Amino acid sequence: MAKKPNGDISENEVTDESAYLSRRSLLKGFGAAIVGYHPSSLLSDQMALAKVKIRSELDQMIAQKINSRAKADPMELLDVTPYRYASSYNNFYEFGSGKLDPKKNAKNFVTDPWTVSVQGECDGGGIYHLEDLVRPHLLEERIYRLRCVEAWSMVIPWVGLPLARLLKKFKPRSNAKYVKFETLYDPTQMPGQKSLFSTIEYPYVEALRIDEATNKLSFLAVGMYGKLLPNQNGAPIRLVVPWKYGFKSIKSIVKIEFVEKRPNTTWMKSNPKEYGFYSNVNPSVNHPRWSQATERRLPSSIFSPNIRPTQMFNGYEDDVAHLYRGMDLRKFY
Numbered sequence: 637m638a639k640k641p642n643g644d645i646s647e648n649e650v651t652d653e654s655a656y657l658s659r660r661s662l663l664k665g666f667g668a669a670i671v672g673y674h675p676s677s678l679l680s681d682q683m684a685l686a687k688v689k690i691r692s693e694l695d696q697m698i699a700q701k702i703n704s705r706a707k708a709d710p711m712e713l714l715d716v717t718p719y720r721y722a723s724s725y726n727n728f729y730e731f732g733s734g735k736l737d738p739k740k741n742a743k744n745f746v747t748d749p750w751t752v753s754v755q756g757e758c759d760g761g762g763i764y765h766l767e768d769l770v771r772p773h774l775l776e777e778r779i780y781r782l783r784c785v786e787a788w789s790m791v792i793p794w795v796g797l798p799l800a801r802l803l804k805k806f807k808p809r810s811n812a813k814y815v816k817f818e819t820l821y822d823p824t825q826m827p828g829q830k831s832l833f834s835t836i837e838y839p840y841v842e843a844l845r846i847d848e849a850t851n852k853l854s855f856l857a858v859g860m861y862g863k864l865l866p867n868q869n870g871a872p873i874r875l876v877v878p879w880k881y882g883f884k885s886i887k888s889i890v891k892i893e894f895v896e897k898r899p900n901t902t903w904m905k906s907n908p909k910e911y912g913f914y915s916n917v918n919p920s921v922n923h924p925r926w927s928q929a930t931e932r933r934l935p936s937s938i939f940s941p942n943i944r945p946t947q948m949f950n951g952y953e954d955d956v957a958h959l960y961r962g963m964d965l966r967k968f969y
C-alpha cells in the first residue's frame with residue numbers, strides 16, 4: 637500500500653488556546669447559527685484579548701514546536717496513521733471491548749462541562765474546569781507512536797500540553813512519589829461499566845512515577861489531527877505516554893491524585909502476571925501469551941501486514957532510558 641502524508645493534518649502545528657476554547661464553546665452550543673463557521677472568526681472580545689496576551693509566548697512556542705517535530709523520526713511524518721483508523725479502531729472498555737464499539741457507543745458521551753478533581757499530596761488541589769486547566773497554556777502538536785500491548789501500533793498527531801507543566805501548577809509536595817489518574821465512572825453513559833463479565837474494574841485507574849510524569853514526553857491531549865479529541869479517543873482530556881504500552885494512556889480523566897505509595901492500576905489488578913506497573917515498550921520482554929518482538933503498524937491487512945520490529949521504549953530511548961537505569965526490566969515489567 638502506498639503511503640502518503642495524511643490530508644487531515646493541519647499545517648499549523650500549534651493550535652492556540654483561544655481557538656481550542658472557542659471550539660469547545662461551539663460544542664457547548666453558542667447557538668446553531670454559528671455552526672459551520674471557522675471558530676477563529678468567532679472569537680469574542682474576551683477571547684481575542686486572551687489571544688493578544690498569549691502572543692508573546694509565541695516565539696518560544698515555535699522553537700518548541702520545531703524541536704518536537706525534529707525529535708520525531710522524519711520518516712514517521714509520512715507514516716501518520718490515517719484519521720479514520722485512529723478514530724475507529726479503539727480500546728476504550730468503558731464503551732465496549734470490541735475495537736469498533738467505542739466509536740459507536742461513545743457517540744453521545746457528554747464531555748462538556750467537564751471538571752478534573754486534583755487531590756492528595758499537593759498544595760494546589762481542588763476542582764478545576766477543563767477550560768481553566770487549558771487556558772494558560774498554548775497547545776502544541778506532538779506526533780507520537782502509539783504501541784498497544786496487543787502488538788499493533790499507530791502514529792498519531794496529538795494536540796495538547798506537556799503533563800509536567802500542568803502538574804507544576806498543582807504544587808506537588810516532596811512526598812508525592814506517584815501521580816494517579818482516574819477515568820469518569822458513569823454507568824449511565826458507559827455501557828461497559830455495567831457489564832457483568834468485565835475483565836477490568838472501574839473506574840479505570842492508571843499511574844506514573846513522578847519523574848516519569850514530569851518527563852518532557854508525557855503529554856495530555858485534548859485534540860488530535862488538529863481537531864478536538866473524538867469521544868472514542870478519550871475526550872475531553874487523556875494522557876499520552878508514548879514509551880509505554882497504550883493502556884497506560886488513560887482516557888477521559890476526571891481525577892488526578894498525588895500519592896506516596898505506588899497505586900494499583902487497572903490492568904495490573906486484573907492480571908498482575910501479564911501487565912506490570914511500568915509496562916515500558918520492550919521488544920525483549922514478551923507478554924506471557926505472545927511475543928513483543930514485532931508489531932503490526934496500522935493500517936494492516938493480511939495482504940499487507942505491515943509488520944515492524946518493536947523498538948526499545950517505542951523508539952524514545954534517548955529521552956527515557958535514564959529513568960530506569962539500574963533497574964532489571966524483566967523484573968520491573
Ligand SMILES: Nc1nc2c(c(=O)[nH]1)N[C@H]1C(S)=C(S)[C@@H](COP(=O)(O)O)O[C@H]1N2
Pocket residue numbers: 722725726727728729730782783784785819840868869870881882883884885886887888
Ligand atoms: N479509560 C480507559 N483508558 C484507556 C483504555 C480503556 O479501555 N479505558 N484503553 C487503553 C488502551 S489498551 C489503549 S491501546 C489506548 C488506545 O487509545 P486510542 O483508542 O486513542 O488509540 O487507550 C488506553 N486508555
Ligand SMILES: [Mo]
Pocket residue numbers: 727783784785786881882883
Ligand atoms: Mo492497548
